[in-house]
Amino acid sequence: MRTLEDNGLMKTQAFIDGCFVGSADTPVTDPASGAVIAHVPNLGADAATQAVEAASRAFRPWAAKTAKERSATLRRWFELIVAARSDLATILTSEQGKPFAEALGEIDYAASYVEFYAEEAKRIAGEILPSHRPDARILVQRQPLGVVAAITPWNFPAAMITRKVAPALAAGCTVVVKPAPETPLTALALAELARRADFPAGTFNVVTGDAVAIGGVLTSHPAVRLVGFTGSTPTGKLLMRQAASTVKRVALELGGNAPFIVFDDADIDTAVEGAMASKFRNSGQTCVCTNRIYVQSAVHDVFVARLTERVKQLRVGCGFDDGVVQGPLISERAVAKVEAHIADALGKGAEIAAGGKRHALGGTFFEPTVITGAASDMLLAQDETFGPLAPVFRFETEAEVLQAANATETGLAAYFFTRDSARVFRMMERLEFGMVGINTGLISTELAPFGGVKESGNSREGSHHGILEFTELKYACIGGI
Numbered sequence: 001m002r003t004l005e006d007n008g009l010m011k012t013q014a015f016i017d018g019c020f021v022g023s024a025d026t027p028v029t030d031p032a033s034g035a036v037i038a039h040v041p042n043l044g045a046d047a048a049t050q051a052v053e054a055a056s057r058a059f060r061p062w063a064a065k066t067a068k069e070r071s072a073t074l075r076r077w078f079e080l081i082v083a084a085r086s087d088l089a090t091i092l093t094s095e096q097g098k099p100f101a102e103a104l105g106e107i108d109y110a111a112s113y114v115e116f117y118a119e120e121a122k123r124i125a126g127e128i129l130p131s132h133r134p135d136a137r138i139l140v141q142r143q144p145l146g147v148v149a150a151i152t153p154w155n156f157p158a159a160m161i162t163r164k165v166a167p168a169l170a171a172g173c174t175v176v177v178k179p180a181p182e183t184p185l186t187a188l189a190l191a192e193l194a195r196r197a198d199f200p201a202g203t204f205n206v207v208t209g210d211a212v213a214i215g216g217v218l219t220s221h222p223a224v225r226l227v228g229f230t231g232s233t234p235t236g237k238l239l240m241r242q243a244a245s246t247v248k249r250v251a252l253e254l255g256g257n258a259p260f261i262v263f264d265d266a267d268i269d270t271a272v273e274g275a276m277a278s279k280f281r282n283s284g285q286t287c288v289c290t291n292r293i294y295v296q297s298a299v300h301d302v303f304v305a306r307l308t309e310r311v312k313q314l315r316v317g318c319g320f321d322d323g324v325v326q327g328p329l330i331s332e333r334a335v336a337k338v339e340a341h342i343a344d345a346l347g348k349g350a351e352i353a354a355g356g357k358r359h360a361l362g363g364t365f366f367e368p369t370v371i372t373g374a375a376s377d378m379l380l381a382q383d384e385t386f387g388p389l390a391p392v393f394r395f396e397t398e399a400e401v402l403q404a405a406n407a408t409e410t411g412l413a414a415y416f417f418t419r420d421s422a423r424v425f426r427m428m429e430r431l432e433f434g435m436v437g438i439n440t441g442l443i444s445t446e447l448a449p450f451g452g453v454k455e456s457g458n459s460r461e462g463s464h465h466g467i468l469e470f471t472e473l474k475y476a477c478i479g480g481i
């Protein structure tokens with residue numbers, strides 16, 4: 001691994017009740033080389049229980065602090081993250097594979113949630129409502145929920161943590177994080193910075209190890225009041241079922257199957273830029289990545305030609321090498337899925353315009369791929385590929401493409417490109433997705449509510465909406481006035 005300016009950020013123990021604990025025995029590998037870069041503890045139910053209990057003890061004192069005090073601690077954490085952005089990005093690229101520039105971008109994005117919720121901590125207000133009786137008053141207060149569990153994926157090892165943890169801590173909750181087994185080191189570095197920011201012991205815990213055992217505790221322990229999860233739809237459904245036994249709140253951000261629609265009145269260069277940004281970021285491994293590109297007949301060939309030209313220029317390689325914009329995929333399983341989607345599509349009549357196979361670099365590197373002649377009966381239309389495969393579907397009418405775009409159980413992000421303002425409103429209102437990018441392929445920001453509808457999830461992260469998830473309304477009726 002590349003050397004860090006601050007070696008103290010390379011933590012290889014879990015963080016429970018303010019201490020780094022556990023013996024490092026499970027390997028973490030660099031997906032670019034397959035080399036083992038560190039070991040972290042393989043903890044289970046006992047450690048998860050200890051973390052929940054520590055978080056439970058820390059909850060009342062943390063919630064009792066003034067919003068301004070909590071805000072100041074979050075602000076210190078934000079500043080420490082920004083100061084360590086280069087080291088954090090180095091750790092992130094080493095365990096996740098994304099190009100270093102993208103990793104820096106993720107650290108800035110992750111930090112932006114901490115900054116935003118440090119500010120937002122001070123703006124959780126209650127209300128006094130008109131009363132049903134002249135001698136009574138109705139007071140409504142927002143109180144923190146309690147202990148929050150956060151189970152996070154490997155594709156954004158930093159941002160998926162801060163997006164949950166920062167609003168929870170700002171609201172007065174305490175947190176237990178279970179990071180993805182592929183990317184625990186970024187989580188532990190964030191924990192070290194939280195320690196330096198002086199979060200009290202137990203407010204922020206990170207438990208690495210057995211997902212099923214740790215997840216079992218996080219979804220059943222009575223002290224946990226919310227389970228926040230970003231990951232696959234099957235795992236989200238499982239956690240939701242498990243959390244039902246103690247009626248926990250469940251905040252899910254699950255898979256997508258994003259349509260990307262180019263109408264014949266679109267600016268084609270803008271649409272191609274949008275497709276590149278939304279399809280190939282993180283080598284196609286984000287839940288808002290374009291999965292299906294629909295192009296109207298009149299502009300189909302010109303769009304495909306320009307997209308293909310751009311895709312062929314993408315430089316694939318190790319995330320630390322200059323000019324690389326496409327890193328390796330996270331695992332062999334991820335590569336196998338892309339291959340299966342391509343084979344299925346070719347078998348059903350699609351054609352390759354660029355790429356199409358494993359990259360000459362070997363390992364889990366894959367050629368950025370464009371295929372044409374995609375159709376709704378192909379696997380790639382029904383399932384999220386989560387890799388660098390851009391399938392292009394041809395369409396004729398707005399009604400037809402709207403129906404095709406909505407024909408999915410998921411509803412996270414959708415994109416469309418047009419210069420017709422009436423169509424902007426029609427499409428925006430009728431697309432069954434939680435987020436819609438119009439004439440842009442980049443929509444993520446801490447300032448907006450991120451989340452999906454249908455099987456893509458049930459909550460929103462970011463903006464002032466994202467903090468309310470971590471609060472409970474309490475109504476008090478004051479009589480005898």
Ligand code: ADP
Pocket residue numbers: 151152153154178179180181211212213214215216230231232233235236238239
């Ligand atoms: P992926 O297949 O992309 O890794 P997952 O949904 O399996 O997606 O993983 C997202 C997160 O959920 C990871 O932190 C993973 O360890 C965790 N996870 C997977 N299965 C379980 C489970 N049964 N209980 C708790 N967490 C789980």
